[in-house]
Amino acid sequence: MRIGKQGTLSSAIATATADRITVRGYDLSADLIGNVGLTELFYILLTGVRPTEMQRLFIDAALVSVAEHGLVPSVAAARMTLAAAPDAWQGAVAAGLLGCGSVVLGSSETAGRLFSELVSEAADTSSPLAEVVRNRLAAMRETRTPLPGFGHPLHRDEDPRATRLLALADRHGVAGAHVAALREIVTQMPAAYGRTLAVNVSGAIPAVLLDVGFPMKAMKGIPLLARTASLVAHLLEEAANPIGFAMAHAGEAVISYQDASSQPTDAT
Structure with a gap:
């Protein structure tokens, strides 16, 4: 049973053989490695063509502008996840990215x-x-x-x-x-x-x-890609100088417990 809209059974992004990796028509080893930066590769992956100099400059600028902003929710989530699961860097990065929504970053x-x-x-x-x-x-x-x-x-x-x-x-x-x-x-x-x-x-x-x-x-890929770089840096620091549990404790300290019996009831 098919579910959802079906496209053609093909992909134009990449393929690999025993001696060659092709990315959007470019030979990864001969054409791209050492010749383009990550921003250029990102645009090539998205569109299949190399960015103009203005496109590269402004995608770079956008990525830099939103990569880091201190101990924001995505960073707190990632660091606290790593504190609880030190071997799960991938899970910690994912935890940070999962919070990138309509209010923060998205x-x-x-x-x-x-x-x-x-x-x-x-x-x-x-x-x-x-x-x-x-x-x-x-x-x-x-x-x-x-x-x-x-x-x-x-x-x-x-x-x-x-x-x-x-x-x-x-x-x-x-x-x-x-x-x-x-x-x-x-x-x-x-x-x-x-x-x-x-x-x-x-x-x-x-x-x-x-x-x-x-x-x-x-467009949502810009903050996701940028914040990934920042999260990796925070996780490296968390591994060397743990503050994840302290952040969790600080959060708990400012939240007071309210007994359920004192909560207003829904009359409907």
Whole structure:
């Protein structure tokens, strides 16, 4: 019994024989090893072609910008997992990545989808971008839909990572329709929400990358790939200087126990 949509029974990414490994049509040993970096290989794997210099630069910049941010939830999960299972590095990395969702790290995909929809709607309807953004923000406010890519609990006035990425886009002349959509949201935010939220790194990443031609459907891969590198570093440090159990203890210390009998009951 077949379940789900079936594609052609083939893959265009890689194959191997006894004397050759082929990756997207390139000979891995002769063409890629020693000739491309991981960022270039990542793009080749995604698209089958080598990135332009601008694409490489901005994918690199995006990866660097979101790789590390201290003892955040994904890092805490990974370090506490390694503390409990010192031989399970793969499990500890997986534990950290499993928490990359719509609130932490994964919002770059949601923001990118929003920018892409705004740009497409403006083009398809021949409507001014300002009008399209105004209508979308009003609808989101009416339905209380979260606005992805804006606001940060620590960087309230400015996320320096976002500022840097957008400045690089301006400097290199690649800021296009998606950066324009982001900036139009910033312009209209006070009227729509009564306040201004800072553009965060998860808003800047998709705006810039979409403008250099990065595939929208792979946007979540940017924070996943970047944070993997950071998690490996944290696990190496955890192995040498364990703090995982201390983090778990600190978390338990600030949470008070509340007896079930004192909990409100659901009258329904």
